[in-house]
Amino acid sequence: xxxxxxxLLKLIWRTIKLALILFFGLSILWxxxxxxxxxxxxxLMISRGFERKSDGKDWKIEKRWIDFDSIxxxxxxxxxxxxxxxxxxxxxxxxxxxxxxxxxxxHSHKLIGGSTISQQTAKNVFLWPGRSxxxxxxxxxxxxxxxLFWSKKRIMEIYLNEIEMGDGIYGVEAASQEYFHKSASDxxxxxxxxxxxxxxxxxxxxxxxxxxxVAHRQYLIRKxxxxxxxxxx
Numbered sequence: 001x002x003x004x005x006x007x008l009l010k011l012i013w014r015t016i017k018l019a020l021i022l023f024f025g026l027s028i029l030w031x032x033x034x035x036x037x038x039x040x041x042x043x044l045m046i047s048r049g050f051e052r053k054s055d056g057k058d059w060k061i062e063k064r065w066i067d068f069d070s071i072x073x074x075x076x077x078x079x080x081x082x083x084x085x086x087x088x089x090x091x092x093x094x095x096x097x098x099x100x101x102x103x104x105x106x107h108s109h110k111l112i113g114g115s116t117i118s119q120q121t122a123k124n125v126f127l128w129p130g131r132s133x134x135x136x137x138x139x140x141x142x143x144x145x146x147x148l149f150w151s152k153k154r155i156m157e158i159y160l161n162e163i164e165m166g167d168g169i170y171g172v173e174a175a176s177q178e179y180f181h182k183s184a185s186d187x188x189x190x191x192x193x194x195x196x197x198x199x200x201x202x203x204x205x206x207x208x209x210x211x212x213x214v215a216h217r218q219y220l221i222r223k224x225x226x227x228x229x230x231x232x233x
Contacts, residue, residue: 027142031126031145032149035150035154038065038158038161039158041061042124042170044124044129045170047128048061048164049061062170063161063171065161066183070183071157071172072186072187074188074189074191074193075176076233077192077225078193078195080117081196081221081222081225082193082199082217082224083120083199084097084117086116087117087118088231088233090118091147092116092144093116094114115139117156117159118147118155121155121158121162122139123139153233161173165178166179166198166203169202172187172195175195179191179195189222189225190218191207193222194207194208195207197210197218198214
């Protein structure tokens with residue numbers, strides 16, 4: 001038995017090394033592929049689809065891809081103003097926003113996030129729904145990869161096409177058609193701010209019939225949009 005232990009340990013170590021090589025190799029190839037190929041579906045979309053079925057509803061994934069250059073400028077500005085005003089300046093992480101979120105969450109029952117647009121994109125495109133330290137670790141890993149291999153323009157393009165924007169509605173084009181009956185290429189400042197205002201809780205909040213809280217969020221987003229300088233993608 002003693003003579004077998006070194007061999008067994010060697011086999012385990014080789015298996016671990018092979019698994020790590022496969023993980024890093026495949027994940028990097030996955031990220032590189034999405035540099036040019038548009039993600040067809042996400043784990044969140046599939047999960048939400050099954051949730052709808054379990055509630056007795058029809059399967060629904062309403063998603064229409066729209067190229068970055070076709071998206072109205074107010075929608076891009078609203079995304080930055082609402083979610084990540086340092087998006088063009090950081091390398092995937094806004095540590096001050098994280099510290100602020102941690103401090104607020106320590107003194108409040110209502111949790112807020114400090115994730116950047118890059119982190120949200122990594123989470124939405126590559127990972128499963130849920131909260132855990134393991135998932136956060138994978139989120140950080142994929143955030144670094146997309147910042148390395150994608151441009152800021154590509155990150156924003158995928159973000160705006162994949163984010164959840166209502167029950168079975170994903171991406172700004174589907175949201176724009178659903179809420180304002182027009183293409184995302186024609187969104188006004190008020191309409192773009194209205195769509196961006198519901199992102200923290202798109203299954204409960206409405207851009208066209210907002211509560212007082214959501215209406216105030218829309219006002220703050222428009223205010224931040226005016227403060228933003230040129231967005232040089």
